[in-house]
Amino acid sequence: MTQPFSFDLTATDGRARGGTIHTPRGDIRTPAFMPVGTAATVKAMMPESVAATGADILLGNTYHLMLRPTAERIARLGGLHKFMNWDKPILTDSGGFQVMSLAGLRKLTEKGVTFKSHIDGSKHELTPERSMEIQRLLGSDIVMCFDECPALPADRKRIAQSMEMSMRWAKRSRDAFGDRPGYALFGIQQGGLEQDLRQESAEALREIGFEGYAVGGLAVGEGQEAMFDCLDYAPEQLPTDKPRYLMGVGKPDDIVGAVARGIDMMDCVLPSRSGRTGQVFTRHGVVNIKNARHADDPRPLDENCSCPACSNYSRAYLHHVFRSQEMISGMLLTWHNLHYFQELMQGMRDAIEVGQFAQFQSDFHGARAQGDIDPL
Numbered sequence: 001m002t003q004p005f006s007f008d009l010t011a012t013d014g015r016a017r018g019g020t021i022h023t024p025r026g027d028i029r030t031p032a033f034m035p036v037g038t039a040a041t042v043k044a045m046m047p048e049s050v051a052a053t054g055a056d057i058l059l060g061n062t063y064h065l066m067l068r069p070t071a072e073r074i075a076r077l078g079g080l081h082k083f084m085n086w087d088k089p090i091l092t093d094s095g096g097f098q099v100m101s102l103a104g105l106r107k108l109t110e111k112g113v114t115f116k117s118h119i120d121g122s123k124h125e126l127t128p129e130r131s132m133e134i135q136r137l138l139g140s141d142i143v144m145c146f147d148e149c150p151a152l153p154a155d156r157k158r159i160a161q162s163m164e165m166s167m168r169w170a171k172r173s174r175d176a177f178g179d180r181p182g183y184a185l186f187g188i189q190q191g192g193l194e195q196d197l198r199q200e201s202a203e204a205l206r207e208i209g210f211e212g213y214a215v216g217g218l219a220v221g222e223g224q225e226a227m228f229d230c231l232d233y234a235p236e237q238l239p240t241d242k243p244r245y246l247m248g249v250g251k252p253d254d255i256v257g258a259v260a261r262g263i264d265m266m267d268c269v270l271p272s273r274s275g276r277t278g279q280v281f282t283r284h285g286v287v288n289i290k291n292a293r294h295a296d297d298p299r300p301l302d303e304n305c306s307c308p309a310c311s312n313y314s315r316a317y318l319h320h321v322f323r324s325q326e327m328i329s330g331m332l333l334t335w336h337n338l339h340y341f342q343e344l345m346q347g348m349r350d351a352i353e354v355g356q357f358a359q360f361q362s363d364f365h366g367a368r369a370q371g372d373i374d375p376l
Contacts, residue, residue, distance in 0.1 A: 002182035005141075005211050007243050011353050015235075015262040018352035021212075021243055023141050024182040025081070025089045028056040030243065031259045031352075033345045034091060034267040035338055039064050040074075040084040043272045044330040045338065047086045053307070053335065054342035057089040057142075059267045062134050063098035067117050067124070071137035079139030091142035091267075093247070094131045094173075094188075097149045108148070110165065128172035140183070144214065145173040147188045152222040159192035166190045166216075167204040174208050184211035186245060189238065192217055193230050202237035212243040215263070219248040228257055235262035252281055252344055256364055259348050260357070271341050275334030278322045282340065285368045287315075289333065294319040307339035308332065 003024045011018035021028040035042045035050055038061045042050050050058065060080055065071060074083050080090055099106055099113045106115035112127030131146040147166040150158060170187050177185045187205035191197030205213060215234050218227045227249075235244050245265040246258050255266055274281065278290040282302045287294075289301075297315035305311075309318065309332040321329040351360035 005182060005184040007212070007241065009241065013352045013355050013357040014260065016259050016348070016352050016357045017244075017262060017264055018349050019243075019264065021089075021264075023089045023184070025087065025141055026056065028089060028265075029345075029349060030264040031255075031345055031348050032056060032265045033255065033341050034059045034265065035271065035341075036061075036267055036269045037084065037086075037090075038269070039068070040080060042334075042338075044276060044327075044334040045272070047084060049335060050086075050338065051088065053338040054346060055088075055338070057091060058086055060084075060090055060092045060138065060140065061098065062092050062095035062131060062138070063126075065092075065138060066095065066126075066134050067119055071134040075137040075139075079137075081139060089141040090139075091186075092135045092138055092140040092144065094144040094146040095126050095134070096131070096147045097248075099126055100149050100151075110168075112146070112169075128169045129176040132173055132176040136177075136180075142184045142186060142212065143177060144186050145170045145188050145210075147190060147216060149190070149217050149220065150192070151220050152192060152217070152226075154192060156192075156194060156197075159190075159194055160197055163190040163192075163197050163201050167201060170205060171208050174210070186210055186212040186214050186243075188214045188216040188247070189234060190217045193222060193226055195230075195233055198230070198234050199237050202234075206239060210242070212245060212265075213238040214245040214247050216247050218246065219250055219254075224254060224257070227254070228261065231258060231261040231263065252341070253365075253368070255341075255344065256348070256361060260361060271337035272334045275332075275337045276330040278329070278333065280333055281337050283364075283367045284370070289315065289318050289322050289329075291319075301336060302340075305336065305339065305343075307336045309336040 006022045009019040019030045034057050035055050037058045074080055077083050099115050102115050106113050114125045128146040135143040146169050148162045150162045187210035189201045191201045238244055243264045246263045249266045250268050280287040280301055294315040300310040302310050351357045
């Protein structure tokens with residue numbers, strides 16, 4: 001019999017939560033950061049290297065995979081896990097966010113969205129039912145409802161209409177997902193920065209019933225202060241006994257602030273994208289390895305980091321290979337960034353377990369305030 005999907009909340013400290021998500025493909029320790037493998041790969045990384053950083057789960061992208069190589073092809077080749085050589089859990093987004101970003105290339109109706117591919121201009125339709133079908137073909141362990149995510153700022157009427165349609169799409173997603181033991185479907189709360197609309201959305205999702213719940217519609221241009229203001233109430237509107245996932249976040253201080261407000265899961269392209277552009281995250285803040293000040297620096301990026309970039313190479317070398325546009329630059333810097341993000345998550349899990357999360361926050365912000373940070 002397939003092991004059921006379940007969530008154990010094992011520790012709380014203030015609003016911060018520690019726990020474990022159980023799936024047939026393995027456990028996910030929370031709070032969890034999910035590296036993004038948009039096109040069935042975390043850019044510049046081998047799957048075993050991503051696992052070595054401490055990642056328990058990856059995120060894949062429905063929109064990109066449906067276009068290339070197609071979900072049907074991946075299914076014929078044994079599913080996404082086999083295709084990309086990743087045997088741990090995978091969460092796939094629904095494709096809604098990417099489709100909604102195609103300004104001028106899409107048409108939105110109650111049925112769903114028709115759009116033109118950014119690759120070759122071919123026409124496609126994505127509906128709640130089709131999104132569920134694609135994610136089933138991929139073999140995703142955690143499936144996201146199909147929703148609409150309007151960019152902020154937006155007027156209240158637009159936010160309300162979008163949220164209401166997303167809730168109707170959530171019901172259609174639930175119906176299309178069906179009974180799939182061992183797999184999970186997450187509902188997505190919408191409502192912009194309007195507390196009452198968020199509450200209405202949460203109640204609609206609770207009535208439908210999901211294995212987990214996401215706070216959607218943030219990290220879309222509103223800024224950190226507004227996002228935190230929303231997170232001061234939004235996670236508490238969702239069920240306590242289910243995982244809470246904040247989509248598309250983010251920077252280290254965003255992550256710490258989100259965990260402090262009751263979030264269990266996050267994802268972002270930032271660690272890998274920044275690695276390819278020479279931006280490195282450390283406990284003291286961001287280092288821009290391309291800056292000339294690093295050309296003769298024999299120190300590692302971080303003396304306390306055990307990743308290959310810090311264990312084996314100097315800032316001077318990393319500066320050189322970045323400036324020379326060598327592939328090893330993106331590989332090493334991405335590895336370091338992913339290692340740092342996972343180390344950050346482990347630090348928070350440990351602090352929550354022993355009731356020291358407030359001290360962890362204080363130390364985190366203190367180290368960054370005293371650090372030697374490059375200008376962005």
